[in-house]
Amino acid sequence: MRYRRLLPAGEPVDARAHVSALPMRHDPPSPDRPFLSVNFVASVDGRTTVSGESRRLSGAADRELFYALRERVDAVLVGPNTLAAERYKRMLPQHERRARRQSAGRDPEPLMVTVTRSGRLPFEIPIFQEPEARILVFASDPPVAAGLAATVEYAPLTTLPDAMRALHNSHGIRTLLCEGGPGLFTALLVDRLVDELLLTVAPTLIGRDGEAALVSGGALPAPIQAAPLSVLERDGTLFLRYRIGG
Numbered sequence: 001m002r003y004r005r006l007l008p009a010g011e012p013v014d015a016r017a018h019v020s021a022l023p024m025r026h027d028p029p030s031p032d033r034p035f036l037s038v039n040f041v042a043s044v045d046g047r048t049t050v051s052g053e054s055r056r057l058s059g060a061a062d063r064e065l066f067y068a069l070r071e072r073v074d075a076v077l078v079g080p081n082t083l084a085a086e087r088y089k090r091m092l093p094q095h096e097r098r099a100r101r102q103s104a105g106r107d108p109e110p111l112m113v114t115v116t117r118s119g120r121l122p123f124e125i126p127i128f129q130e131p132e133a134r135i136l137v138f139a140s141d142p143p144v145a146a147g148l149a150a151t152v153e154y155a156p157l158t159t160l161p162d163a164m165r166a167l168h169n170s171h172g173i174r175t176l177l178c179e180g181g182p183g184l185f186t187a188l189l190v191d192r193l194v195d196e197l198l199l200t201v202a203p204t205l206i207g208r209d210g211e212a213a214l215v216s217g218g219a220l221p222a223p224i225q226a227a228p229l230s231v232l233e234r235d236g237t238l239f240l241r242y243r244i245g246g
Contacts, residue, residue, distance in 0.1 A: 003239065004226035007231040015061075018232065019068040022241075024175050025042035026195070034176040036077075038185055038244075039069055040199045042214050047206040052085055055220065057202040069198065071097045073175040075111040075136075075167065079184035081204055083114060084122035090130045101176070107124060109178045113167065115157055115184070128152070138163045148229050160191050184216030189224055194244045197226060203236040 002012040024035050041057045042048045050056035058066070070076060070091055078088065091109040092098050098108040112127065112135045119141035127133050133150035137143075138157035145152075155166055167173040177187065188194050199214075226242040233239070 001061060001234070003061065003234045004231040005230070006233055007228065008199075013232070014072075014116065015064040015068040018230075019065065019072050022072070022117070022196075024196075030168070033161070033168050033193065034074070034173045035195050035198045036164070036176045036178060036193055036196055037069070037073070038178045038180075038188070038194055039066065039200075040180060040185070040214060041200040041202060043202055043204045043206045045205050045207060046214050047208075047211040048180070048214055049085075049212045050204075050206060053209075054086065054180070057204060058200070059202070059235065059237060060097060061237055062149065062200045062202075062239075065198075065200070065239060067092065067094065067097060069177055070102065070110055071101060073110050073177040074173045075113050075171075077113045077115075077146075077176055077184070079181045080114055080116050080118075081119050081183070082179065082181040083125060083127075085181075087125045088112075089126045090133055091127075099125070100120040108132065108198060109126070111171070111173065113138070113176075115160070115163060116140070116143070117157065121145070123148065136167075137168075144206065160187060163195055182212050182214060186215050186218045187221055189244070190218065192245060196229075197242045197244055199240045200210050201238040 002014055005013055026035055026139055040048055041054055041062055048054055091112060104110050115138040117140045119139055121143050123145045131147045131149045135150050135152045137154050139154055140157045142154045224245055226244055230241040
């Protein structure tokens with residue numbers, strides 16, 4: 001699948017080539033946290049869900065980039081509400097993506113990471129019954145669950161910066177992709193932990209209350225600058241990449 005390159009202007013590019021070219025690293029390298037990219041799909045009017053689900057805004061071109069990003073990173077961070085609403089399955093269901101990672105000497109799939117202060121997790125969703133899945137849970141009060149097929153590890157949750165430090169120093173995570181939800185994204189912004197935002201803008205207006213906004217669940221202490229780095233287009237959908245903050 002090819003995407004028009006609008007910024008910087010250039011020849012059409014496919015999803016893997018575009019994602020492979022993303023630097024996704026700190027310069028100079030950070031001693032205490034991974035490079036954090038956040039990936040969202042939103043409507044033109046800034047809503048990230050339709051009837052509570054983001055998948056209704058997503059098309060084939062968005063899903064292609066979505067999985068290309070997962071293939072690239074060491075770990076994927078997702079909040080419990082998003083895990084439940086989207087009923088997460090295994091990180092890379094496509095055999096060829098897992099094979100490419102293995103041929104490069106990496107784990108077949110990225111580590112899945114979640115955080116919970118309440119101790120509640122949706123253990124009924126498919127990923128917890130996936131034998132190949134590796135899941136790291138940062139929890140203030142570790143939940144109890146039996147009969148899970150996935151490999152689940154628990155770590156103490158104090159603050160998000162401490163969790164990022166543990167991912168980097170204890171688990172070797174250098175590239176981290178956050179897939180939401182908006183409340184987690186907002187908390188990461190408040191703690192100045194986000195490096196890039198990868199935003200898919202679906203050519204749709206939602207125009208209804210009750211759907212999640214891109215930034216919600218708390219106020220930012222001050223406006224945060226987002227510098228545009230690239231724009232792709234496919235079938236009317238825009239794929240934007242921003243540097244966040246300094």
